[in-house]
Amino acid sequence: MKKLHKYIAAGLIIVAVGNSCKKINNLNPHDAIGLNTGFQTVQDASKWVAGTYSALRGNFDMPQSVTDLQADELNITLSNNNANTGYYRWGSFFGADNPANYWENWYAAIANIDAAITGFKSITTSSAADAASLQQYTGDLYLARAYYFHRLVIRYAKTYNPGTAATDPGVPLVLVYDVDAKPDRSTVKAVYTQILSDITTAENLLTSVPGQQGSSVFNIDVATALEARVRLDMQDWAGAYTAANKLISSGTYPLITTLANFQSYWTNDGIQESLFQPFTNTTTEQPNASFSYLGYDPTLGANNPSYVPTAAIIGLYQNNDIRKGTYFASDAVDINGIKGTLTLINKYPGNPIFYTGSAVSSYQNAPKPFRIAEMYLIAAEAAANNSDPADALTALNALHQARCGTTYSGLASTALIDTIRSERTRELAFEGFRLDDLKRWGLGFTRTDPQNTTFLLSGPSTVNLTIPAGDYQFTWALPSNDLTLNPNLKPQNTGW
Amino acid sequence: MLGGQEYQDETTSAFNGYGSGLSDDRLLLLNDAPNKVAIGSSEYEYAFDSFFGRAEYDWNDKYYAEASIRSDRSSRFGADHREGTFWSGGVSWDAKKEDFLKDISWIDRLIIKANTGTQGNAEINGVGNGEIQDYESLALLSGTSFYNGVGGYSITQPGDPYLTWEQQQLTTFGVDVSFLDRIRLNASYYIRNTSNMLLSVPYPYTSGFASVTQNTGSLENKGINIGFEADAWKDPAHKGYVTLFVNADITHNKVTALFDGRQDFPQPNYLQAWVVGQPVTFYLPLYAGVNKQTGAPEWYLPGPNPSITNRNPNEVTSNYDQNALQQNSGIGQYAPFTGGFGFRAGYQGFTIETLFNFNLGKHLLSNDGYFYQNPNVFPGYNTLKVAANYWKAPGDNAQFPDINNYQMQQFDSSLLENASFMRLKDLNIGYSLPKSVTGDSKAFKSIKVFVEGRNLFTVTKYFGPDPEADTNLVYGQYPNTKQYTVGVKATL
Numbered sequence: 001m002k003k004l005h006k007y008i009a010a011g012l013i014i015v016a017v018g019n020s021c022k023k024i025n026n027l028n029p030h031d032a033i034g035l036n037t038g039f040q041t042v043q044d045a046s047k048w049v050a051g052t053y054s055a056l057r058g059n060f061d062m063p064q065s066v067t068d069l070q071a072d073e074l075n076i077t078l079s080n081n082n083a084n085t086g087y088y089r090w091g092s093f094f095g096a097d098n099p100a101n102y103w104e105n106w107y108a109a110i111a112n113i114d115a116a117i118t119g120f121k122s123i124t125t126s127s128a129a130d131a132a133s134l135q136q137y138t139g140d141l142y143l144a145r146a147y148y149f150h151r152l153v154i155r156y157a158k159t160y161n162p163g164t165a166a167t168d169p170g171v172p173l174v175l176v177y178d179v180d181a182k183p184d185r186s187t188v189k190a191v192y193t194q195i196l197s198d199i200t201t202a203e204n205l206l207t208s209v210p211g212q213q214g215s216s217v218f219n220i221d222v223a224t225a226l227e228a229r230v231r232l233d234m235q236d237w238a239g240a241y242t243a244a245n246k247l248i249s250s251g252t253y254p255l256i257t258t259l260a261n262f263q264s265y266w267t268n269d270g271i272q273e274s275l276f277q278p279f280t281n282t283t284t285e286q287p288n289a290s291f292s293y294l295g296y297d298p299t300l301g302a303n304n305p306s307y308v309p310t311a312a313i314i315g316l317y318q319n320n321d322i323r324k325g326t327y328f329a330s331d332a333v334d335i336n337g338i339k340g341t342l343t344l345i346n347k348y349p350g351n352p353i354f355y356t357g358s359a360v361s362s363y364q365n366a367p368k369p370f371r372i373a374e375m376y377l378i379a380a381e382a383a384a385n386n387s388d389p390a391d392a393l394t395a396l397n398a399l400h401q402a403r404c405g406t407t408y409s410g411l412a413s414t415a416l417i418d419t420i421r422s423e424r425t426r427e428l429a430f431e432g433f434r435l436d437d438l439k440r441w442g443l444g445f446t447r448t449d450p451q452n453t454t455f456l457l458s459g460p461s462t463v464n465l466t467i468p469a470g471d472y473q474f475t476w477a478l479p480s481n482d483l484t485l486n487p488n489l490k491p492q493n494t495g496w
Numbered sequence: 497m498l499g500g501q502e503y504q505d506e507t508t509s510a511f512n513g514y515g516s517g518l519s520d521d522r523l524l525l526l527n528d529a530p531n532k533v534a535i536g537s538s539e540y541e542y543a544f545d546s547f548f549g550r551a552e553y554d555w556n557d558k559y560y561a562e563a564s565i566r567s568d569r570s571s572r573f574g575a576d577h578r579e580g581t582f583w584s585g586g587v588s589w590d591a592k593k594e595d596f597l598k599d600i601s602w603i604d605r606l607i608i609k610a611n612t613g614t615q616g617n618a619e620i621n622g623v624g625n626g627e628i629q630d631y632e633s634l635a636l637l638s639g640t641s642f643y644n645g646v647g648g649y650s651i652t653q654p655g656d657p658y659l660t661w662e663q664q665q666l667t668t669f670g671v672d673v674s675f676l677d678r679i680r681l682n683a684s685y686y687i688r689n690t691s692n693m694l695l696s697v698p699y700p701y702t703s704g705f706a707s708v709t710q711n712t713g714s715l716e717n718k719g720i721n722i723g724f725e726a727d728a729w730k731d732p733a734h735k736g737y738v739t740l741f742v743n744a745d746i747t748h749n750k751v752t753a754l755f756d757g758r759q760d761f762p763q764p765n766y767l768q769a770w771v772v773g774q775p776v777t778f779y780l781p782l783y784a785g786v787n788k789q790t791g792a793p794e795w796y797l798p799g800p801n802p803s804i805t806n807r808n809p810n811e812v813t814s815n816y817d818q819n820a821l822q823q824n825s826g827i828g829q830y831a832p833f834t835g836g837f838g839f840r841a842g843y844q845g846f847t848i849e850t851l852f853n854f855n856l857g858k859h860l861l862s863n864d865g866y867f868y869q870n871p872n873v874f875p876g877y878n879t880l881k882v883a884a885n886y887w888k889a890p891g892d893n894a895q896f897p898d899i900n901n902y903q904m905q906q907f908d909s910s911l912l913e914n915a916s917f918m919r920l921k922d923l924n925i926g927y928s929l930p931k932s933v934t935g936d937s938k939a940f941k942s943i944k945v946f947v948e949g950r951n952l953f954t955v956t957k958y959f960g961p962d963p964e965a966d967t968n969l970v971y972g973q974y975p976n977t978k979q980y981t982v983g984v985k986a987t988l
Contacts (some may be wrong), residue, residue, distance in 0.1 A: 023505060023543045024578060027571040032652055035635035044649070047639060051648030054641035085873070092816045092903060093873070104701040111704020112650055172702050174645060179654040179703045182652040216644060279644040294898045336876065357531075374851070459872040460901060482700040484762060491701065496817075 019086040019487045020265030025248065029362075039119035042130045042137075048116040049137045052144050053217070057260055057278035059148075060367035062341050063290035063348040065432030066099065066157075070473075072445040073313040073425075073434060076457040078336040080306035089461045096477035096496050103156065103479050106148045113145045115177035125462050132208075140218045143226065146198035149173070150230055153191045155476050156493070160234050165189035169491065184488040192234055199227045212273025213251055216279040221247055225275050225370045228378045233440060237386035244379040247275070248395065253372035255402035260405075266365070269351050276368040282353055289363045289381070290348035293430075294331075298360055302334035306342055308456075309430075311449040314343050319402045320389055323426055335455045342451055369432075372398055377424045384416050396420055399427065435474065444469035472496065504544040511537035542630045544618070551978035558593045562586050570618040573659045574633040580661035584613025609684075612667040613886050614988045620694050620709055632709040633659035633702050637808070654703070662694045678727040688717040689752070697755045699929040710756035713770075718948050719747035728839075735844040744835035758817045761804045762822060767861060767907065768829070768968060771803045775828045778861065778968075784812045785909040791887035791898030795908060798823035816906045825909055829968045831858035831916065838922075845928040854918040855963070862960055863971035869896070870905040915963035917956035924948045941987040950979040 010132055068074055070087040086094040089476045100167040120138050141434065149171070153160075172183035180277060186194075203223045211221025228243035247253070253273055256262045264270055280287045292306035308329065317324035329346035335340070350361030358428035376399040384392035389412050396416075397407040400423060411419055424437065438445060450456055450463040467473075472495025482489050514536075526533060548566035563585040569578045574816025575900040588609040591597055595607065620629045635655035639647035670684035692711040699705050723742075751770045754761055762769040762779045769779030782805070784794040799806035802823040813821070817909040838850040871879045883904060886896035896904050906909070926946030935981075956963045962975030 024545055024571045025575065025628070027541050027543060029631045029636060032636035032638040035651060035655070038637050040650055047646060047649045050646035051639075051641045051646070051650040052641035053643040054648045055650065057643070069799070092906075096819055104706065107702045108704045115651060117651075120589050128725055174702050177704070178703060179699065179708060181703065182700065183702055224511075284642050285644075327920065457875065459875070460903075479701060481698065481706070482702060483819075485698055486700040486702065489702075 003294050004012045011078070017148075027485075035115070035363065042123060042134050045116075045120055045123055045134055045137045047058050048112070048119070049140050052109070052113060052116070052481050053142060053278060055105075055112070056144060056147070057187050057280070057285070058288065059105055059109065060278065060369045061288070062367055062369060062431045063363075063365060064288060065430075067432050067435035068430055069307065070094075071434040071438060072447040073310055074163040074307045075310055075447075075450050075463060077306055078306055078338070078454050078457060079304050080457065081290070082090055083306065085457065086154065086308060088236060090465065090467060090471070091461055093461065094473055096492075097480055099155070099476045100479035103152070103482070104201075104474075106152055110145060110148050110174055111177055111179075113141050113148075114175060115255060117141050117145075135205050136209055136217075139202045139209070139223075142198045142205065143202035143218045143223050146195045146202065146226060146230075149191060149195050149198070150226070150233075153188060153195070154233070154439075157185075157188050157191070158442050158475060158480060159442070160188055160192055162235055165192065165234075169493075172489065180487045182486045185490070191231065195230055196227070199223055199230065205226070211247075211250070211275060214274045214277045216277060218276065221250070221252065222276045222370055225439060228375060232284055232378050235385070237382040240382035241386065241388075241391070244375040244410075245391075245395075247372065247375045248352060248379060248398070255372065255376075255399065257322075257405075259325050262322045262326045265346055267351065268353075269366040273372045274368050276371065277368055280366045281391050282356070286354060287364045287366050290350075290365065293345035293348060293362075294329075294361070294363065294482050296360055300334040302339065303342075303344060304335055305333065305342075307345070308451060309345050310399055310447065310450050311343075311424075313429060313449075315449070316422060318404055320406075321426070323403055327429060338454055340452065340455065342455065345430055377420065377427060380420045381417075381424070382418055389413075389416055392416060392420065396423060399423060401473065402429070439474040442469055444471065497549075499549040500547070502544070502546040502548065505541075507539065507541045509537070509539045511535070511922060517927075539632050541571070545569045549736070552969045555594075558590050560588045560590075561873065564613075565886070568616055568618075568661070570661070572618050572630055573631065573661065574657040577633075577660035577899075580616040580663070582614045582616050582663070584611065584615075586611035587755075593635070593894075600614060602840050602929045603673075603675045604677060605672065607672040608738060609672070610668070612665065615664045615666070617662040617664065617694065621680075633657060642930050651704065653822055654708050655707055656708055658711070659694075659709065660692065660711055661707050662690065662711065664952045665689045665691075677679075678730070680723075680725045682723040682801075684721050686717075686719055690715045691753075698761075710755065713748060713751065714753040716752050717747055717869070721745050733842075734844050738839060738841040744833070744834065746971040748832060748835050751776065757943075762802070767822075769803070769824060771824065774824075776805075777832070778825040778827050778859065778909075778912055780825060780861075780912075781816065781818060781906065781908040782807060782823060782825060783865050783906075783908040784809065786887050786892075786894050787814070787888050787931065788887075789822045790814075791890075791894075793897040793902055793903070793906070794824070795821050797821070814902075816903070818907060821908075825912065827859050827912060828857070829859055831855040833857055836921070845930055847924070847926045847928070849922070849924045850920065851922040852918055854916075856916045858874070858915045858917070858963065860915040860958065860963065860967070860968050861912055861959065861966060862913055862971045864960060864973075865911045866905055866907060867971075871904065872899055872904055913958050913960070915956065915958040915960075917954055917958060917963040918958075919954040919964065920949075920952045922948070922950055923952055939988065943987075944985045946981075946985065948979075948981040948983070950981075951976045953977060 030181045053267060066084055069084050076085060076088050082493045120134060121191045123134060125134055137139060152171045158168045160184060165188040168188040169185040170188040171185060173186040173194050174183055203220060206220050206223055211219045214229040224243050224247055228240050231240035231243060256265055256272055264273045265272060265370060279285060295304045295306065297304045327345065329342050330341060330343045333342045348363060348365050351365050352365040354364040355362040376395045379395035393411060401407050408419060444467050446466040448464060453463055456463055475493050476490055477496035483492060513526045515526045515533040517530040518524060518528055527946060546566055546568045550564040552562045554560050565583045567579060567581045588607060591606040591608060592603060597603060620632050633655055636652050637649045638652045639649055640648050641648040645870040666686060666688045668684050668686040669825045672682050674680040694712045695712055696707040697712050698707050723743045724801060725739055725741045728740055730737050751772050754770055754772055760769060760771040767778055767780045768776055770776055780908045782796045784796050787794055794812040794814055796807050797813055798810040805824050805826045834858040836851055836853045838852050840849045867877050869875055869883045871883055885894050886904065887894040887898045924946055926944050928942055928944040960970055961973060964976055965973045
């Protein structure tokens with residue numbers, strides 16, 4: 001009997017050891033799955049693409065674009081406590097690592113896209129419908145990657161110059177998911193070549209996905225719109241014009257011509273002029289809030305904005321311009337206890353569906369990263385630079401007519417270019433384009449004509465700041481994190 | 497002799513529900529909450545499997561030896577790297593028991609010890625949340641980035657299949673002695689080498705990640721630990737005594753290896769650096785003061801190797817650039833010399849006890865100063881009076897630059913403060929009621945009334961609210977409070 005006990009005890013120990021080995025080697029988390037198991041079905045592919053779009057929705061920063069603070073159309077008020085003042089003040093106030101988070105976020109998105117592009121190749125499909133879906137998802141990834149590299153090369157490298165692009169340092173082209181890679185800077189030309197290659201790949205894969213107003217997924221029209229934007233950067237005037245004009249002449253996205261409709265488009269997230277609008281809902285997929293352009297405070301009974309437009313930008317609009325009545329609103333303010341009335345930015349007043357149950361706006365609107373109006377401006381600018389003033393004026397007037405009810409005539413050469421640039425400034429104000437445009441045009445600026453300095457942040461380099469053309473801070477610094485950890489990443493951008 | 501096996505299997509499950517806007521005390525279920533009813537759940541598991549053996553030997557109650565060995569496996573590490581083997585050994589000698597000391601009456605006790613051994617660590621601290629992570633070796637993706645109702649995938653961690661045990665080897669030599677029935681001394685010298693440290697290693701952002709948990713780097717700590725007590729006066733008949741005590745810890749730490757074979761790593765935006773062969777030091781632009789003629793702030797230009805401090809008054813610049821100007825300040829965050837002292841005394845039931853703590857060579861970086869000495873950048877903030885000492889005219893010997901042309905305060909060495917301090921941590925005065933009072937009562941064995949004060953006063957040159965803060969950067973730190981307690985302690 002005693003012997004038997006011994007056997008039982010020994011048996012229990014063996015069972016215990018055996019079980020524990022199994023458990024130790026097979027513990028997996030419950031809130032995540034292994035990366036190596038993420039590419040089994042077309043449904044997996046749809047989830048990778050959903051992740052990509054979800055990240056894009058957060059990364060489309062038009063209503064809260066720091067480049068707009070850095071440029072010449074805004075003043076910072078006294079109620080802004082240090083948020084983003086570095087961008088606004090330039091010089092020693094603007095630290096090299098202020099914009100590091102953009103680099104980090106965009107490369108994180110690219111890492112996911114790279115992993116997915118490779119992983120999709122191992123997914124086998126069993127039906128034609130599945131194959132078509134997989135093809136579309138792959139196209140989505142390439143187009144998203146092109147978008148991110150374009151943002152990166154604009155912000156962290158010199159403007160594309162056909163004469164020097166082949167030697168100007170661009171940004172690292174990370175095209176394969178590899179955590180341990182230490183990539184060097186590709187040239188500006190190589191980056192743009194890759195962007196165009198990714199767009200072409202996307203266009204081929206998305207050729208049977210038709211464009212539609214307010215599409216929440218990428219399609220052939222969105223690919224064409226990005227192509228137009230990129231070719232304009234590259235001074236490929238003919239290519240930019242062709243791409244932009246293709247979208248204009250499709251007639252899918254007619255311009256809005258009345259004040260009421262234009263206001264509704266911006267307030268209620270209309271889709272008429274949008275080639276793409278990320279999916280949003282009121283629960284788990286809300287859009288980012290805009291900057292504090294209004295900041296209505298019910299206890300003060302007035303607005304307490306952090307950023308207000310300069311009088312100069314307001315003065316750029318005619319009174320009959322429907323953009324003036326849409327983008328701006330004159331309203332009571334109470335800023336640090338100082339009361340008065342100012343003209344405020346009302347382009348992102350907040351879609352009421354996001355603040356149901358509250359009387360105060362949450363200032364959330366769906367991002368509108370690709371609008372047809374930009375295509376008219378690209379077509380006009382490209383044609384004007386391509387010695388084609390007639391087509392330039394046609395595109396310019398189509399937009400101007402829709403917004404102001406009038407047309408320009410007899411414009412040529414410099415006057416034509418300047419008018420197109422002004423129109424672009426008016427149309428795309430506060431959408432994050434301005435600083436990139438100044439950089440592309442090789443212009444400096446003076447942030448002139450504040451509305452009322454009583455309400456504004458004062459001190460060195462605030463109101464009336466002058467930045468010369470070609471100032472090195474138009475191009476952001478590479479993050480010191482990457483320079484420190486990646487010996488191949490050099491040189492730092494000039495001046496930083 | 498002892499041998500054994502140990503198995504640990506831990507599962508943590510949690511779920512929660514959340515709702516707000518309840519307006520009726522009588523209806524407090526989640527169902528009654530009108531808005532934001534959120535739910536969540538989590539589950540984490542880990543397992544350890546260990547075999548161990550231990551042997552002890554004792555000869556004549558004079559010589560002692562012990563040795564142990566263990567093999568541990570943890571589910572937290574990479575599939576082929578789960579196992580770690582650790583050992584220890586030690587000897588001690590009770591010299592008082594030797595014949596040649598036995599009869600020397602003034603020595604009460606003399607023990608000499610030496611130990612060395614290794615230990616494994618499987619606790620991986622999460623970035624940001626400080627919680628122990630269980631799955632860091634795995635490359636993972638989660639599905640919580642929703643788009644149009646689909647749970648979108650994103651890679652949450654790259655994982656490291658080579659992840660394994662962090663190891664610490666501690667060697668100590670110690671002596672424990674007491675003599676004259678009054679003086680007690682416990683001293684030891686130790687060397688602690690930590691290797692294969694489980695750290696979140698910074699990665700270039702182009703990798704898609706800011707950091708990856710890996711085994712990297714080594715750290716060495718050496719030091720002397722001393723505890724000393726002396727009975728200055730004893731009168732057992734009247735329960736009288738005065739005991740003085742001092743304890744001190746002198747340490748020196750240095751980085752002995754870094755990831756990727758690097759010799760130094762200035763942590764971007766942390767204002768600290770790890771340099772091989774040196775303790776962790778503050779690494780930041782070194783402020784040279786204000787130029788008397790122009791009112792411009794000036795910083796020392798770093799030499800070719802920023803790990804070597806360069807304070808050459810002929811090499812200064814007025815262009816602030818945190819990354820270009822940062823260099824080794826040679827100043828560490830941690831105090832190399834810490835300890836405490838005080839006395840305990842009593843007479844006829846009255847007692848008084850004091851404890852002073854001190855830290856010498858400690859430094860803190862005042863983030864408060866960046867906000868409160870910077871009126872032309874933070875106009876809405878309260879400003880310290882010292883900020884009025886800015887440059888106004890040529891020849892001024894000012895602390896701060898010309899307010900009209902320069903940012904008053906940058907992140908530089910002028911924010912670095914010596915936070916050495918001595919503090920009366922504890923003062924306790926009490927009186928135990930004599931047995932003649934409590935003896936009649938069967939309810940209480942003893943009753944003591946006392947008054948206690950904590951953090952009563954501090955000697956320091958540090959400007960901020962509390963030099964005792966255990967951090968590198970101080971912003972809006974809550975200080976330790978002065979506490980006064982009056983109490984009665986009754987033992988049943």
